[in-house]
Amino acid sequence: MPTADAIDAPPVIRSRLQKLGLHRRDDLVLHLPLRYEDETRVTTIADAPCGTPVQVEARIIDLSVRPAPRRQLLVRVCDAHADDGVLDLRFLSFYGSQQRALENARECGYKLRLFGEIRAGFLGPEMVHPRYRILADDEKLPDSLTPVYPTTAGLSQASLRRLITRALHNADLAELLDLDWCNRHSLLPFGTAVTLLHAPPPEASDVALQTRSHPAWRRIKFDELLAQQLSLRRAYLARRRKGAPVLASAGRLGRRFEASLPFALTGAQRRVVAEIAGDLAAPYPMQRLLQGDVGCGKTIVAALAACQAIEAGYQAAFMAPTEILAEQHFLKLQAWLEPLGVEVVWLTGSLRKSVKQAKQLQAATTAQLIVGTHALIQESIDFARLGLVIVDEQHRFGVVQRLELRRKGGNPHQLMMSATPIPRTLAMSYYADLDVSVIDEMPPGRLPIRTRLFSDSRREQVIAAVRAVVAGGRQAYWVCPLVEESAKLELQAALETCAALSAELPDLRIGLVHGRLRGDEKAAVMAAFVAGGIDVLVATTVIEVGVDVANATLMVIEHAERFGLSQLHQLRGRVGRGRDDSVCVLLYQQPLSPTARARLKIIFENTDGFEIARQDLHLRGPGEFVGSRQSGVPMLRYADLEGDADLVELAQALAVHLLHADPMCARRHLRRWLGNREELLKA
Numbered sequence: 001m002p003t004a005d006a007i008d009a010p011p012v013i014r015s016r017l018q019k020l021g022l023h024r025r026d027d028l029v030l031h032l033p034l035r036y037e038d039e040t041r042v043t044t045i046a047d048a049p050c051g052t053p054v055q056v057e058a059r060i061i062d063l064s065v066r067p068a069p070r071r072q073l074l075v076r077v078c079d080a081h082a083d084d085g086v087l088d089l090r091f092l093s094f095y096g097s098q099q100r101a102l103e104n105a106r107e108c109g110y111k112l113r114l115f116g117e118i119r120a121g122f123l124g125p126e127m128v129h130p131r132y133r134i135l136a137d138d139e140k141l142p143d144s145l146t147p148v149y150p151t152t153a154g155l156s157q158a159s160l161r162r163l164i165t166r167a168l169h170n171a172d173l174a175e176l177l178d179l180d181w182c183n184r185h186s187l188l189p190f191g192t193a194v195t196l197l198h199a200p201p202p203e204a205s206d207v208a209l210q211t212r213s214h215p216a217w218r219r220i221k222f223d224e225l226l227a228q229q230l231s232l233r234r235a236y237l238a239r240r241r242k243g244a245p246v247l248a249s250a251g252r253l254g255r256r257f258e259a260s261l262p263f264a265l266t267g268a269q270r271r272v273v274a275e276i277a278g279d280l281a282a283p284y285p286m287q288r289l290l291q292g293d294v295g296c297g298k299t300i301v302a303a304l305a306a307c308q309a310i311e312a313g314y315q316a317a318f319m320a321p322t323e324i325l326a327e328q329h330f331l332k333l334q335a336w337l338e339p340l341g342v343e344v345v346w347l348t349g350s351l352r353k354s355v356k357q358a359k360q361l362q363a364a365t366t367a368q369l370i371v372g373t374h375a376l377i378q379e380s381i382d383f384a385r386l387g388l389v390i391v392d393e394q395h396r397f398g399v400v401q402r403l404e405l406r407r408k409g410g411n412p413h414q415l416m417m418s419a420t421p422i423p424r425t426l427a428m429s430y431y432a433d434l435d436v437s438v439i440d441e442m443p444p445g446r447l448p449i450r451t452r453l454f455s456d457s458r459r460e461q462v463i464a465a466v467r468a469v470v471a472g473g474r475q476a477y478w479v480c481p482l483v484e485e486s487a488k489l490e491l492q493a494a495l496e497t498c499a500a501l502s503a504e505l506p507d508l509r510i511g512l513v514h515g516r517l518r519g520d521e522k523a524a525v526m527a528a529f530v531a532g533g534i535d536v537l538v539a540t541t542v543i544e545v546g547v548d549v550a551n552a553t554l555m556v557i558e559h560a561e562r563f564g565l566s567q568l569h570q571l572r573g574r575v576g577r578g579r580d581d582s583v584c585v586l587l588y589q590q591p592l593s594p595t596a597r598a599r600l601k602i603i604f605e606n607t608d609g610f611e612i613a614r615q616d617l618h619l620r621g622p623g624e625f626v627g628s629r630q631s632g633v634p635m636l637r638y639a640d641l642e643g644d645a646d647l648v649e650l651a652q653a654l655a656v657h658l659l660h661a662d663p664m665c666a667r668r669h670l671r672r673w674l675g676n677r678e679e680l681l682k683a
């Protein structure tokens with residue numbers, strides 16, 4: 001149904017606009033240029049600098065079609081405003097109509113207004129495929145820079161410009177924020193900013209506009225960040241208004257558990273345990289993200305939270321993204337907590353139906369800690385009294401799943417854990433709907449992992465290293481190449497790698513684990529590796545997260561250049577879990593692209609996950625960093641989380657203030673920026 005805010009255009013155009021994410025008039029207003037062209041002045045051909053776009057006005061003196069070697073239309077023009085200056089225009093593809101119009105222009109003596117780069121051609125200065133207009137009358141030059149918008153096939157710059165200009169005329173550009181406040185923070189009024197960005201005066205600094213450091217850009221970026229903060233924050237507050245069980249306990253179970261551990265908690269672990277304990281004792285649901293680098297000891301923190309829930313008479317669910325990981329957690333938690341009298345249940349999608357039904361029944365009745373995979377969310381399990389949900393490696397869950405979880409089983413407290421450390425501004429931005437705790441300290445006595453880079457041509461040496469490690473009574477991981485396009489090819493690569501290694505290392509016991517194995521098959525291989533019955537575990541990235549085998553001290557990653565940085569960091573974290581020196585070998589295939597080289601350099605030079613994440617963000621930008629565009633979190637088009645950190649903080653502060661003091665203003669701002677996309681977050 002067309003609304004007052006609908007875009008007034010034919011259906012074909014509307015569908016093309018939709019491809020660009022433009023559905024409403026306000027979307028057009030906020031569709032800002034990529035760059036600008038200066039068509040406000042003309043220069044003479046003689047004075048025009050080479051290699052930069054210029055505008056000249058000229059008259060046609062000659063026009064010919066050259067048939068070979070490549071058919072082209074050649075137009076010779078002379079400057080319309082000077083006595084000298086001749087230029088050849090060359091069109092490699094052209095229509096007959098175009099040729100006729102130009103011939104007509106020559107006969108009538110019309111001027112051409114040309115825009116393009118002049119370069120030195122074979123016969124003198126030339127322009128290849130200039131943009132041009134035939135000027136029948138003396139047309140005025142535009143008085144603002146010409147915007148160039150992101151567009152899509154079938155939608156010309158000219159029509160997009162017309163649509164946007166019209167939208168600007170009709171849209172409501174009213175200021176929604178307090179003008180004094182804006183002034184104090186050097187933010188231009190909204191209307192001024194958008195008007196300027198769509199049609200900057202010629203004297204506006206080109207550089208500031210292109211690099212988006214112009215004050216008008218600052219306002220737009222701020223508004224975008226504000227919309228993001230408002231929507232996430234609103235979702236956070238809405239959930240906070242729901243009630244949750246108060247998980248208050250004397251802490252006896254947790255203390256007994258801690259006392260049974262062979263080590264003491266680190267200071268950082270202790271701090272986050274206290275933060276979580278406070279949340280759990282509140283009458284509204286915890287929404288906390290626990291971040292900490294690979295190996296910092298998040299599982300124990302989660303187990304302590306579970307203890308608190310269990311002692312308070314509630315159930316806790318512990319979920320992991322893969323079966324392997326979930327089972328590892330199960331074995332660990334069972335070993336820790338069953339001796340203390342806790343009933344721990346293993347629940348996963350791949351269990352046989354009858355077994356699963358029995359387990360589900362247990363979950364629905366007596367079980368105190370239920371460990372499993374996503375199946376726990378996706379299938380309808382009726383928990384008896386679910387008090388706490390723990391989600392490990394939450395970055396593997398999309399936001400949609402995160403929201404789905406919240407709809408599940410009343411309003412349990414939620415603890416999300418992630419080993420993908422993300423830089424502060426990014427966290428502030430994308431996790432504005434969560435409280436964040438950080439473990440920034442490693443358990444004592446860890447030896448650093450040495451990282452080594454090997455070109456594939458030195459594979460022999462790497463094989464020798466594997467042999468040596470196993471001879472020393474240790475184990476190794478061998479990670480197969482990632483084949484993003486096809487799971488089938490990836491499986492094939494894994495099988496080939498395994499066969500090749502078995503041939504190269506005939507005396508060693510080599511195991512293979514990949515994503516296509518059934519859950520129980522995977523579990524059997526992993527169990528054999530944990531028990532030391534396998535020397536070298538060939539694996540696809542199914543081992544990426546969470547696996548913990550202290551005796552494994554060598555990790556080889558094949559085609560390391562194909563992996564993302566956080567993935568490499570996670571994989572590398574699989575070794576160095578015990579007290580022994582560990583090595584991670586990154587095998588790469590020559591030649592490396594410059595980006596691949598830069599990435600390997602980062603992983604080679606850094607062991608701190610936060611630093612790696614920071615550099616990764618720099619390399620890739622936040623979009624890819626946080627995951628899919630479909631994630632439901634409003635993506636940032638204009639703000640740059642690295643460069644605009646101050647704006648992120650300002651936006652967060654204002655969002656908190658507005659939601660409290662001026663919810664109407666918050667709503668209007670959200671509508672302007674997100675339209676109905678905001679619905680996604682209402683959960």
Ligand code: ADP
Nearest residue numbers: 263264265266293294295296297298299300443
């Ligand atoms: P992650 O944060 O990557 O999930 P884990 O919870 O798997 O890390 O812990 C990694 C290893 O460190 C485990 O073997 C765990 O038992 C051990 N560990 C955790 N906390 C401590 C500690 N305070 N002191 C010594 N070892 C610890």
Ligand code: MG
Nearest residue numbers: 298299392546
């Ligand atoms: Mg873990």
